[in-house]
Amino acid sequence: MKAVNTELLDLLGQGGRRFVVPIYQRVYSWDYEQCEELLRDIVTTGAREDDYQHFTGSIVYIASDAGTRTSREPDLLIDGQQRVTTITILLASLAALLKTKHEDKQDPIGGFSPEDIHEYYLTNKRKTGDEYFKLILSQYDKDALKAVVNGAPLPRSESRVVSNYSYFVDRLAEFSHDQLADLCRGLSRLVVVDVELSRGQDDPQRVFESMNATGKGLSQADLIRNFVLMDLPTVEQNRLYEDYWFPMELRFAGQNRQSFDAFVRHYLTTKTYKIPKQGNVYDAFKEYVFNQSQGGTDRNEIVRDLHLNATWFANMALDQEMDSELASRFYDMDQNVAYPFLLRLYADFDAGKLGRDEFLQILDAINTYLFRRAVCDIPTNSLNTTFVSMLNTVDDEHYLESVLARMLTLPDHRRFPKDVEFLSALQERNFYKFKRVRHFFNKIENFGRKEHVSISDYSIEHIMPQNANESWQSDLGDNWKEIHDWYLHTLGNLTLTGYNPEYSDHPFSKKRDMEGGFKQSPLFINRGLGILEAWTQDAMDERAEKLAKQALLIWPRPQIDDSVEERYRIDGRNGRGFDWSQLHQILEVMPAGKWTTYANLAEIVGTGAQALASHLSAHAGCTNAYRVLNWNGEISDGFRWSDSNDEREPRKVLLEEGIEFDGGQASRNQLLQPEELAALLESELEV
Template identity: 45%
Template sequence: MKASETQLLRLLEKGSQFVIPIYQRAYSWTEDECDQLMGDIERAGRDAELNSHFTGSIVHVEKGLSNLTTQEPNLVIDGQQRLTTVTLLIAALADVLDGYPAGEREPWKEFSPKKLRHRYLVNSEEEEGSDEYFKLLLSKKDETTLRAIVSRTELPTDASERVQQNFARFRQELAKPGKDLAAVCQGLAKLVVVDIRLDRAYDNPQLIFESMNSTGRQLTQADLIRNYVLMGLDTKAQKVLYNNYWRRMETDFGQAAYEKQFDDFVRHYLTVATGEIPRFGDVYGAFKDHSRNRRDQGEPIESLVKELRSYATWYCAVALGHETDKELAEAFQDLREIKADVVYPLLLELYGDYKNSELDREGLLSIIRMVTSYIFRRAACRIPTNSLNRTFSTFTKSIDKTRYVESVQAHLVGLKSYRSFPTDQQFTDALIGDNLYNFKRRSYLLRRLENFGRKEQVPIEDYTIEHILPQNENLSQQWRDDLGPDWVNVRARRLHTLGNLTLTGYNSEYGDLPFTKKRDLKGGFRESPLRLNQGLGTLETWNEETIVQRAERLAARALEIWPLPVLPSGFDQPEPRPESAYTIDDHPNLSRPVPQALFEKFRGEVLALDEAVSETFLKNYVAYKTETNFVDVIPQTERLRLILNMPFEMLHDDRGLATDVTGKGKWGNGSVQIDLNKDTDLGQVMGLVRQAYEFQTGE
């Protein structure tokens, strides 16, 4: 490696050509980054006492230092965003100066349009339009757009939006009346970078690339994964894998979804492929481990990328709305609307089996609807969903693919404790009595209630939510009379419940009018075409009784829409887990003053993490678990010994409270030990316990 400080313009002038390899992400700087760069350049240009302005580093494999032929260009490992942006700025500056009178086209020495182009944009001795002619070659459609800008030819029909927009923004800014272009030129001349040239014989570009991922626009996990897959291959192999698989994934996702959701997709894929849920910030590390394991088993990298491409296609159908089958598309839309991302690992495997003819279409639809009912009922009953990551990551282990649908149905019915499928009574009680106006999935609830059984769907986005009993605390005398002498408490109990909520296009007309006026005005409840408003036109009053009656009718419809599955024939009801025979009395140390006081505080904090957390007294320790134990407490005479169930190396422990007990004899489950005594900061300890909880629940 050779590193030196140099002027950015000098680097562009000296280097015959810089090429962005195909495995690099597309150009992604936004207007914000461009405006910041422009501002920095102008400030540097106006400051006579400032000799230079540092703008980061450019890491490249220099020709003559690489193991490639000497005719190969400089391959950019890091720094393409600022190289591209400065190139766009220079091209825009040259274009603007072209429009000035002949004597005014050089606002600062050596900065005429011709010199700008021939020194920093093109190799003028090469054949115009050839690959060698351009100083900077980008990848993908960024390349054709930049070529057109530099050559001053017509932009391609599928021009890169970012390249095109940022060039246009620079040009517009530079062409403003009174713009001090001399300051811009001087600022450009002051830009300084660290020029880092690599030698493939001694330097590992991948490791250096990872370490450089702290400047500029932060790379996503997907960026790192793509580079990891492609960077170590020769150019021909890179192009084959990129064009056949990776580029197609990028195209399927589209730029916006690729930037926002591809990391999530890879996390779901790894959950299916490995059976473990990667932490959000460690998707890249988990992918590298998975890739190495596959490689150690003799699989070529192409096999892994091909598999990833298949899963990406399925993910686009399930999560991005690419499904072409109308019924399946609607079922997937329901899941997206209730934000059931936790089920995607299961759905990826189900959809793959559907595409491979192991599961028929009706079976897939049936399972999706069961899972939707499960997730939605739990949401309506306000049951936390944190632990469902583990539930769905291991779900397919319980599927008998010879009886696909029935085994899924049996598994859902058999879920116990905090994972259990809410009963009809639980679901009904929640729908009738809970505040559903502030329910995050209220639009989905009302849409399905309105459109259930309809062939012609009503677009509820055309309507607003109406409180039949108004939200205004200062109710009219008519409303108070209708509600009765206990009207204050009736309003508090029923205002935001399902029975009092409906849809209307006449919200502004209704206002706080009495019920009978809302019913009888033009377009009122008597004339409403919505099913949600059926029956309102025949009522004479609106009070707690009629609110509850309407809620009961709607809840009965909800039981049809989101049914509770029954145990299929041929499947046994799973036996309940036996209760532990031990109690707190079997731990005499917990009757001692210090550990007793610590335990009461600690158990309160742990149980407050989630309603799904359970406490079990065992012979030698107390276990706290969701899917599995995440912390075990061993009561001792003057302290509590905690065992966290997570790898020691994954724990963030700034205070050094934890000890690695991997492979050592101990009670409890896990590799991390913490001693909690009266002088230990409980808040700090709970921060470590929460990490173990999140590790086990996949959060």
């Protein structure tokens, strides 16, 4: 590797010099603010009377082979493409502007005439095709930059090359001749670190990471793409990119671009049964690829598999599913916690292991599970790990049964709410503040309809208004305040209307009989309101019960034979066929100075305390197992260090970590409860 300071224009102006941005590099992405900042720095530098030079970063490239006397291979630009591209666009816009000036104004300081700019910094005059251009961008931006350099009509494109060129043209049109001279001087004073890598000798990926402060400013997707493709032969790079990576990028184009990092995180979770930390996806992906390569899987297979999973993810999460019944289930799923498990399901569906009807039933069960828990206001911080734990519990021979049974036997804070709990929450909770209230009313309104009704133009209406005026106080009776406080935001008092402003705080009779009132409402959800004489406590109770029972039909709890469910419950308690990866993750993040019980951990991971204790004593990879104690805070008589040569006393180790003991029992003030263990794991995953 050679690294020297050099003037950027000297680097670009070398005879026959050509830079090509490899296909694996991210698209050109600088915005107006970055362009304006660069332009301001250049002009300021050029206006100084001293010989001040402006440092503008590093240019890292893999040097071309020697080639022949008649041709030279391009250098592969692997870092600094954003700056080089922006300077190229600026030079092209400057040349275009100067070309419109009077002949004696076309070269502000000498060496910057339109012809000089083109001949020295933008093109290789005697070459043709791609060799004519000093800089060739990757597929998305390539044609746009060619048009800019050639002064050709700009293509209709979302490429930032087009918009930034137009921006520079407009800005430079405002410049005086002296300002244009300052710009030219500033361009000639731009200095970069010229980092030349040798093919076959330097490690481009390692240099790339270090130059970018291990990825600062780059998305995980950028780093992963570079890692996968960078050190492959050019022909193989092009094939993998064009056949798999570019089609995958198209699925994540535009507003979906930010979803790629989330997808890779879900993909790795599906493959490894372990959730990478939010900011550690790239490192986790590299580790996964390394482990796969150790097992004989090459990059081609990994890229193909990633592409296939990206297709399934886009179908589920980015509204690209063509099967309408599947699409409607994916649309209803407003939480992303299930995606690792859904990727497993989709893979088996695509491979024919899981039938379409069974897939639909499982999706219905997952939607019901998530929705019921949301209604019942059960904390969500364990859901990520809940679905990860289900990855290893699928029985291919009894696919549907094994998935449903696992969901129905989830314990305590992971539970699948039963009908009684669901009905009670529906009728009693503050439904107006419920995040999915509109989803609920949409489902209620369209249940059983063949012609879908959009509720987007309707607003949530309090039948008994938030302001209980004298008329409403009279209608509600002596205990009007208690009724108003209790029932105001409950399900029975809420509905949909397009006449919210007109209804205002009017009495029920007026809301019922007015133009557009409840009597005339076309909505199913308002049926029955038009025949009521008054809106009373009993009426609200009856309506809440009616809607709640309808919700049971829309979000039914799956049914399997009681004996089958009990068998899976017993297997779960005994740890048979159990996935212990979540237990290991929790143990890894348990802090010193804290302890928990076998029962608390068993509740979190969904097994029995005895099975968990047996696993801890038998498995050498259980970090911090000594922080797990009996229910009363005593160290288990059966505790053994995984290393048979370890002679430390567990109590002494705990004391050194800050655990306080009263007699033989650890302080309950330092005990981590199940919800704290779940929150601890969730916060660790978000880092």
